[in-house]
Amino acid sequence: MHSGSEAAAFAPDWLYLREPADAAARATELVDTLREHLPDGEVVIRDLGCGTGSLGRWLAGRLPGTQRWILHDHDTELLTRARTSLPATALDGSPVDVVAEQRDVTALRAADLAGTSLVAASALLDLLTEAEVTALASAIVEAGCAALLVLSVTGRVELSPADPLDDAVAAAFNAHQRRITGGRRLLGPAAVDVAATAFGRLGATVVRAASAWRLGPDQAALQRQWLEGWVGAAVDHVPDLRPAADVYLQRRLEMAQAGELHAVIHHGDLLVLPPAPEVAA
Numbered sequence: 216m217h218s219g220s221e222a223a224a225f226a227p228d229w230l231y232l233r234e235p236a237d238a239a240a241r242a243t244e245l246v247d248t249l250r251e252h253l254p255d256g257e258v259v260i261r262d263l264g265c266g267t268g269s270l271g272r273w274l275a276g277r278l279p280g281t282q283r284w285i286l287h288d289h290d291t292e293l294l295t296r297a298r299t300s301l302p303a304t305a306l307d308g309s310p311v312d313v314v315a316e317q318r319d320v321t322a323l324r325a326a327d328l329a330g331t332s333l334v335a336a337s338a339l340l341d342l343l344t345e346a347e348v349t350a351l352a353s354a355i356v357e358a359g360c361a362a363l364l365v366l367s368v369t370g371r372v373e374l375s376p377a378d379p380l381d382d383a384v385a386a387a388f389n390a391h392q393r394r395i396t397g398g399r400r401l402l403g404p405a406a407v408d409v410a411a412t413a414f415g416r417l418g419a420t421v422v423r424a425a426s427a428w429r430l431g432p433d434q435a436a437l438q439r440q441w442l443e444g445w446v447g448a449a450v451d452h453v454p455d456l457r458p459a460a461d462v463y464l465q466r467r468l469e470m471a472q473a474g475e476l477h478a479v480i481h482h483g484d485l486l487v488l489p490p491a492p493e494v495a496a
Contacts, residue, residue, distance in 0.1 A: 242424030268297030328358035340406035352413035362487035370404030387449035407483035418490035432474035
């Protein structure tokens with residue numbers, strides 16, 4: 216779930232705060248399936264939009280074999296943090312090597328992915344446009360690599376106890392996630408469906424899984440940060456909500472502080488396995 220402002224969404228403190236919730240939410244059954252389809256020998260993994268390296272810290276130790284991670288992000292500070300933070304060894308004790316490359320992940324094409332075993336990304340797809348997701352799918356399938364694309368928002372939030380304003384805030388937030396920014400129409404909650412369709416059309420096998428954040432009273436700090444970003448983005452998009460939303464946010468923050476709030480923020484994960492190579496007649 217992305218924070219209200221672009222800067223806040225990728226601030227290191229926010230990324231570190233959400234890391235345990237991300238780790239608990241990701242669909243481990245997709246990793247179990249992925250292991251069966253990785254090649255023998257060195258596994259080359261590209262992490263797109265790696266941030267602080269959260270996905271690599273979670274995934275490298277769950278995969279066997281010698282690994283070479285190539286981390287991509289536009290933010291050099293995040294790349295520096297990520298490059299030195301991945302585990303040194305894989306699931307079976309094999310070495311993990313890490314390099315960082317600053318680049319625009321929306322410009323990656325099949326030639327850039329040559330020799331890549333797995334393209335991985337966390338909380339990325341919903342920040343892309345339909346054209347960008349379609350181009351990325353084409354590049355991945357043409358290059359013949361697998362993909363693990365996790366923690367994309369799906370637009371569904373459950374708060375307990377419920378509040379009459381929940382639905383209005385959620386609708387405004389979802390509209391904000393689908394906004395036009397810099398001439399780009401973001402996919403937001405439609406991203407998982409759009410990506411699954413794009414990969415399926417190209418003949419890839421697509422396995423979907425739910426990956427919800429489940430935030431209880433023991434995660435009050437994350438609840439607070441998430442609430443402020445969620446409501447803030449909703450109000451940015453629908454300014455008329457502000458008077459009611461300010462009161463709503465204060466009410467929700469007091470509940471979080473008191474240990475009375477439970478939140479389920481739904482996301483979706485995708486595992487993509489390449490089409491089987493065609494056998495020459």
